[in-house]
Amino acid sequence: MCCPNGVPCVQTSRKYSGTATWSFGLKCHFPIFGCPYVASLDAVVSAGVSGSVGLNYQTTCTGGKACATLDLGVSAGGGVGFTLVAGLVSGDLQLVVSAGASAELCVYPLPVKLCGSINLGKVKVVGAVSAVWGIWEHSVDYTLISGYTTPTFCKSF
Numbered sequence: 459m460c461c462p463n464g465v466p467c468v469q470t471s472r473k474y475s476g477t478a479t480w481s482f483g484l485k486c487h488f489p490i491f492g493c494p495y496v497a498s499l500d501a502v503v504s505a506g507v508s509g510s511v512g513l514n515y516q517t518t519c520t521g522g523k524a525c526a527t528l529d530l531g532v533s534a535g536g537g538v539g540f541t542l543v544a545g546l547v548s549g550d551l552q553l554v555v556s557a558g559a560s561a562e563l564c565v566y567p568l569p570v571k572l573c574g575s576i577n578l579g580k581v582k583v584v585g586a587v588s589a590v591w592g593i594w595e596h597s598v599d600y601t602l603i604s605g606y607t608t609p610t611f612c613k614s615f
């Protein structure tokens with residue numbers, strides 16, 4: 459980094475960081491028509507939540523900067539699925555809506571600063587078709603609506 463008042467003016471910056479992430483989700487098939495385990499047409503519903511928490515410290519010309527980050531996401535979807543020949547070929551296609559939020563809290567140097575943004579209404583078509591009991595698979599992930607992300611807002615305390 460370049461520190462105009464430092465001697466020497468070019469100094470090494472260091473950043474120490476750590477992150478923990480998690481995700482939980484479920485996808486359920488409910489038979490609508492057919493013979494289970496032979497061939498069926500299913501209703502498919504899914505839901506998920508994910509997140510991460512991070513801590514970091516980076517040296518600056520005059521000391522350091524310590525921050526924590528938080529990212530959260532939720533999704534819900536529904537669609538149709540099918541199974542043929544006792545699972546030899548199966549697949550599903552869903553419409554999934556998601557939302558999320560991101561925040562960063564910097565506690566040093568003072569004043570404490572909180573910044574964040576929110577994403578609402580991302581809409582995607584997702585699914586997969588697999589054959590030969592999962593040996594061959596083709597996935598679909600197409601965004602219909604990117605949703606709206608708020609401008610980043612910041613508040614100092």
